[in-house]
Amino acid sequence: MKIERSQLSHAMCAACWNKRSSNHQPTRIVFNIPLELCCYCGTPTKDGIYVRAELDDPKVLCGGIHMSISDPLVDQATSIVHNAITEAGIEYSDSSVSFESLGVDSLMLASIYVEIEKQLNKEVKIDSIDPKVTVDDVIQFVAKILGPSIQTPSVPETSLKTPGNAGNP
Ligand SMILES: [Zn+2]
Ligand SMILES: [Zn+2]
Numbered sequence: 001m002k003i004e005r006s007q008l009s010h011a012m013c014a015a016c017w018n019k020r021s022s023n024h025q026p027t028r029i030v031f032n033i034p035l036e037l038c039c040y041c042g043t044p045t046k047d048g049i050y051v052r053a054e055l056d057d058p059k060v061l062c063g064g065i066h067m068s069i070s071d072p073l074v075d076q077a078t079s080i081v082h083n084a085i086t087e088a089g090i091e092y093s094d095s096s097v098s099f100e101s102l103g104v105d106s107l108m109l110a111s112i113y114v115e116i117e118k119q120l121n122k123e124v125k126i127d128s129i130d131p132k133v134t135v136d137d138v139i140q141f142v143a144k145i146l147g148p149s150i151q152t153p154s155v156p157e158t159s160l161k162t163p164g165n166a167g168n169p
């Protein structure tokens with residue numbers, strides 16, 4: 001998945017925005033924001049603030065080739081899905097194509113999901129096995145499964161209790 005953006009539309013982190021225009025609120029994009037580097041300071045940002053600026057503006061660091069860093073979850077999901085597909089003996093070079101167009105029927109796709117489950121080491125709930133989905137769709141699906149377990153630090157149950165709770169020894 002790749003979101004194309006014009007050379008003149010630069011990502012700006014909230015800190016840079018506040019430095020520049022603290023007197024008014026930015027227009028934010030609130031969905032599908034990739035993790036990017038702020039074109040003004042190089043900090044990773046998902047603030048969803050984009051500003052228009054000419055490339056010869058000395059403050060713009062990117063020179064028009066916006067610095068993007070890939071989402072580690074998507075990277076991880078990509079390699080899991082890729083392994084499962086190649087394990088099934090299927091070759092592909094473009095992840096935006098559907099399984100159907102790769103000659104994968106639902107039976108074969110089911111076996112790919114089984115392989116994905118094996119690699120994730122957990123059961124995955126799949127509503128329907130439809131070869132019309134693209135490889136990218138499955139990557140996004142797997143990234144979502146990976147998401148919570150990685151992003152949420154596991155908090156030991158005991159630390160959730162307030163010290164001195166009645167009943168505690
Ligand atoms: Zn830029
Ligand atoms: Zn910045």
